[in-house]
Amino acid sequence: MRPKRRPGIYLAMETSIEFNLADTVALLSRTPATLDLWLRGLPDSWVRSNEGLSNDGSDTWSAFDIVGHLIAGERNDWMPRARIILEKGEARPFDPFDRFAQARESQGKSLHQLLDEFTRLRRENLAALQALNLQPQDLTRRGTHPALGAVALSELLATWAVHDLTHLHQLSRVMARQYRGAVGPWSAYLGVLHCAGHSA
Amino acid sequence: MRPKRRPGIYLAMETSIEFNLADTVALLSRTPATLDLWLRGLPDSWVRSNEGLSNDGSDTWSAFDIVGHLIAGERNDWMPRARIILEKGEARPFDPFDRFAQARESQGKSLHQLLDEFTRLRRENLAALQALNLQPQDLTRRGTHPALGAVALSELLATWAVHDLTHLHQLSRVMARQYRGAVGPWSAYLGVLHCAGHSA
Numbered sequence: 001m002r003p004k005r006r007p008g009i010y011l012a013m014e015t016s017i018e019f020n021l022a023d024t025v026a027l028l029s030r031t032p033a034t035l036d037l038w039l040r041g042l043p044d045s046w047v048r049s050n051e052g053l054s055n056d057g058s059d060t061w062s063a064f065d066i067v068g069h070l071i072a073g074e075r076n077d078w079m080p081r082a083r084i085i086l087e088k089g090e091a092r093p094f095d096p097f098d099r100f101a102q103a104r105e106s107q108g109k110s111l112h113q114l115l116d117e118f119t120r121l122r123r124e125n126l127a128a129l130q131a132l133n134l135q136p137q138d139l140t141r142r143g144t145h146p147a148l149g150a151v152a153l154s155e156l157l158a159t160w161a162v163h164d165l166t167h168l169h170q171l172s173r174v175m176a177r178q179y180r181g182a183v184g185p186w187s188a189y190l191g192v193l194h195c196a197g198h199s200a
Numbered sequence: 201m202r203p204k205r206r207p208g209i210y211l212a213m214e215t216s217i218e219f220n221l222a223d224t225v226a227l228l229s230r231t232p233a234t235l236d237l238w239l240r241g242l243p244d245s246w247v248r249s250n251e252g253l254s255n256d257g258s259d260t261w262s263a264f265d266i267v268g269h270l271i272a273g274e275r276n277d278w279m280p281r282a283r284i285i286l287e288k289g290e291a292r293p294f295d296p297f298d299r300f301a302q303a304r305e306s307q308g309k310s311l312h313q314l315l316d317e318f319t320r321l322r323r324e325n326l327a328a329l330q331a332l333n334l335q336p337q338d339l340t341r342r343g344t345h346p347a348l349g350a351v352a353l354s355e356l357l358a359t360w361a362v363h364d365l366t367h368l369h370q371l372s373r374v375m376a377r378q379y380r381g382a383v384g385p386w387s388a389y390l391g392v393l394h395c396a397g398h399s400a
Contacts, residue, residue, distance in 0.1 A: 017245045019382040026242055027375075038234040042226055045217045148385040155384035162376045162383050166392035169372035175227070176365040181216040183362050184355035185348040191398035192366035198391035 019154040021134060024161045029126055031070075031164045032119035038171075039063055040115055047111055049178050051197075063174060066167050067114040068102030074121035076101065078160045079128055085143035085153045086132070093144040129157075170197070219354040221334060224361050229326055231270075231364045232319035238371075239263055240315055247311055249378050251397075263374060266367050267314040268302030274321035276301065278360045279328055285343035285353045286332070293344040329357075370397070 017023075039047055042063075051060035061069070081094045106114060132138075139154040176192040187193050217223075239247055242263075251260035261269070281294045306314060332338075339354040376392040387393050 017249065017378045017382070019379070020243075020245070023243045023245060027246065030238055030242070034234055034238040037237050038230055042230070043220075043223050045220070045223060046227065049217065145385070148388075151384055151386070154382065155386060158379045158382035158384075159386040159390065162379050162386075162390050162392065165372040165376040166390045169369055169376070169392040169395065172365040172369040172372065176362045176369070178217045179219070179358045179362050182219040182354065182358035184351055184358075185345070186351070186355060186359040186362075188348075190359065190362050190366045192362065192369040194398035195369065195395065198394035 019139065019158050021139070021154075021157065024157050025126060025129070027161045028122065028164065031168075032115070032122050034168070035067060035070075035171075036115050036119065039067070040112060046175050046178060049174070051174055051177050061170070061174065063171055064106065064111050064114065065102060066171050066174070067111065067118055068106035069099070070164070070167060071114060071118050071121060072098065072101040072105060073160075073163065074118065074125055075105075078156070079125045081143065081156055082129070082132070082153060085141055085156065086138065088143075090142050090144045090150060093146045096146050173197070219339065219358050221339070221354075221357065224357050225326060225329070227361045228322065228364065231368075232315070232322045234368070235267060235270075235371075236315050236319065239267070240312060246375050246378060249374070251374055251377050261370070261374065263371055264306065264311050264314065265302060266371050266374070267311065267318055268306035269299070270364070270367060271314060271318050271321060272298065272301040272305060273360075273363065274318065274325055275305075278356070279325045281343065281356055282329070282332070282353060285341055285356065286338065288343070290342050290344045290350060293346050296346050373397070 047063040050062040050065070054060050076095070077097050084092055084094055109117075134153075139152065139157075141153050142150050143153070143156070145151045173192050173195045176190070180187055180193050183190060183193070247263040250262040250265070254260050276295070277297050284292055284294055309317075334353075339352065339357075341353050342350050343353070343356070345351045373392050373395045376390070380387055380393050383390060383393070
């Protein structure tokens with residue numbers, strides 16, 4: 001509970017840790033169970049509501065959509081891109097990430113089914129990652145991102161983990177938004193209600 | 201993965217749901233297990249690192265500090281304030297919330313101990329809430345917040361839930377920040393890395 005809003009820019013003591021494969025896997029392996037515990041069995045009012053229309057007129061995402069998006073990443077993005085780096089290097093650019101794949105793939109499914117599917121795919125992908133038996137020199141190998149250019153395998157794997165966190169961040173915001181009227185005057189103190197997202 | 205940053209202001213279809221006690225308890229009851237699955241056993245680099253110094257020169261919070269803060273709320277804030285509303289009404293203002301209580305109370309404890317403590321206190325508080333057997337007319341009863349003035353019991357209970365979400369939001373941001381160098385050029389696409397907090 002914080003008494004006053006101020007721009008929260010941090011001036012000093014910039015902390016950042018080096019990429020570490022075991023720590024990355026530790027985080028990636030926890031996300032399915034975290035989401036499962038958080039969402040399974042919650043009423044639809046929490047998990048099927050989004051944030052309304054975005055400023056470009058498109059629908060924003062509900063918790064259901066977010067889990068669908070994480071599934072699409074497991075299928076189409078992270079490990080396929082890691083394999084392109086290891087097998088083709090910079091010569092073969094990645095396929096662009098389809099942000100809307102989940103709308104088609106999630107259609108007609110329940111949140112329970114999506115949570116099960118995400119859990120299974122993440123487990124399979126982490127097993128496949130372990131089977132690659134990556135060595136430190138592999139982590140510096142590079143591929144070509146269609147928009148960003150040259151990227152290292154370590155950066156891809158770090159992004160996989162931070163991508164989980166960015167969607168947990170979004171999830172807490174989407175859910176909180178449903179109660180922004182219900183909290184009454186406390187909304188002034190609840191930072192998550194003042195988050196309008198950070199990318200579009 | 202989003203290709204371009206834009207201010208994410210949502211213009212239309214403002215959604216917000218009415219307060220519902222069962223839905224609120226559904227969310228509150230999930231937070232301890234969600235945090236436990238997310239954090240228990242993670243390396244200290246994820247759970248003991250903060251976001252550096254804030255712009256007023258004070259320390260920002262690590263995952264460890266956040267769990268400590270949630271414990272302090274269970275002890276000193278939510279149910280004690282609910283009881284003040286039901287027993288004293290608006291005549292007796294709440295005690296101010298001590299945002300720094302957790303630094304003292306968490307000292308020397310492990311994250312595992314804090315997670316266990318939060319789980320126990322939340323369970324006890326939700327049992328106490330259920331024992332109050334609140335009726336619809338109770339939810340409109342009012343108390344006096346020391347800064348905000350008159351607040352309804354339903355607003356206090358909704359705030360309890362959104363307060364969980366605001367700290368899950370913060371947690372994802374604090375953890376992501378540790379990898380903001382490791383993701384390389386992908387940082388442009390990862391919204392959570394552009395969140396500087398929303399209150400101070």
